[in-house]
Amino acid sequence: MEKSVEQILRVCAPERVILYAEKRTLTNDKLKSLSFCIVVPECEDKNALMQRLYLAIESNVSVNLTLYTHDEWTELLKDPSSYAAWIGRRGRVIYEPAP
Numbered sequence: 001m002e003k004s005v006e007q008i009l010r011v012c013a014p015e016r017v018i019l020y021a022e023k024r025t026l027t028n029d030k031l032k033s034l035s036f037c038i039v040v041p042e043c044e045d046k047n048a049l050m051q052r053l054y055l056a057i058e059s060n061v062s063v064n065l066t067l068y069t070h071d072e073w074t075e076l077l078k079d080p081s082s083y084a085a086w087i088g089r090r091g092r093v094i095y096e097p098a099p
Helices: 002-011 046-056 070-077 083-090
Strands: 016-024 031-040 062-069 092-095
Touching: 002 031, 002 046, 002 092, 016 083, 031 070, 046 062, 062 070, 062 083, 070 083
Parallel strands: 031 062
Antiparallel strands: 016 031, 016 092
């Protein structure tokens, strides 16, 4: 997981990275996939950034990414039924830059 965050930080400068899902096998508890939410200050082309992020992450497990700009994240957190609000409730912030 730390390696994935380091690879994310090489591509962009997020306000925060949130881990919101870790899937493991039932038989031996081996990690199968990770899901990260990345909140960036702003982004002109989210599709291009997502592509760069996926290409930069080298992992032995599947990695899923969700990307929001600061404004999108702030607005969607106001709606408790939004996916962003669900991530905010369920997830764990694993990266925030030092103030």
